[in-house]
Amino acid sequence: MPFKFASMSRRAAVTGAALAAMTMLAACSGGGGVSAPAEGDMALGAPEGAKVTVVEYASVTCGHCATWQAQVYPEFKAKYVDTNQVRYVFREMPTSPEAVAVAGFLVARCAGPDKYFPVIHEIMASQNELFGGVPPRTILLRIANGAGLSEEQFQTCVTDPAALQAMDARIKAAQAAGVSGTPYFLVNGERVLDTSMEGLSTAIDAALAAS
Numbered sequence: 001m002p003f004k005f006a007s008m009s010r011r012a013a014v015t016g017a018a019l020a021a022m023t024m025l026a027a028c029s030g031g032g033g034v035s036a037p038a039e040g041d042m043a044l045g046a047p048e049g050a051k052v053t054v055v056e057y058a059s060v061t062c063g064h065c066a067t068w069q070a071q072v073y074p075e076f077k078a079k080y081v082d083t084n085q086v087r088y089v090f091r092e093m094p095t096s097p098e099a100v101a102v103a104g105f106l107v108a109r110c111a112g113p114d115k116y117f118p119v120i121h122e123i124m125a126s127q128n129e130l131f132g133g134v135p136p137r138t139i140l141l142r143i144a145n146g147a148g149l150s151e152e153q154f155q156t157c158v159t160d161p162a163a164l165q166a167m168d169a170r171i172k173a174a175q176a177a178g179v180s181g182t183p184y185f186l187v188n189g190e191r192v193l194d195t196s197m198e199g200l201s202t203a204i205d206a207a208l209a210a211s
Helices: 010-019 064-070 073-082 096-113 113-125 136-146 151-158 161-176 198-207
Strands: 044-045 053-058 087-092 184-187
Touching: 010 136, 044 064, 044 073, 044 113, 053 064, 064 073, 073 087, 073 198, 087 161, 096 136, 096 151, 096 161, 113 136, 136 151, 184 198
Parallel strands: 053 087
Antiparallel strands: 044 087, 053 184
């Protein structure tokens, strides 16, 4: 049965309708944004109120996001996150196919805070399968199982009306901030266009050095 929410944004409305079919399931651009704490933020590293906050708006179905996660994130995490020099905030911004992206985000949240980021990264690492003809439900269920969720829990997770409404609220917040696509990075509220390790380090180190 399809879920319909009168308050859903156009993007999320499409997502909600598409997600209703999950039970039978056989790039990205940019705008502006803020780095103040937001409802639903998932974060690593330094605590809230840290001197430097790096915000990433991303989607598990965005190829550029997956490339960044594979090529830049490990060094970025080791240098700044694991050392608690920055607070790294991840914000969900589903991109096409939105139904798959939203389902992936919901699975990550259902897996729990400790498994959220590993699930996100595993979905991104599985994009070749997701876009290569393997049914998305098969891949997401496999990842959900690996995170400790049963098939029944997975099904409940990706069709939960309250979770879909919360996702819609996060999408609207990102759109209100001017973010129209992914990946999108902010360092203390300032957009960083060069998201290579060098580019991010330049912005982060300057913010760390500021009085």
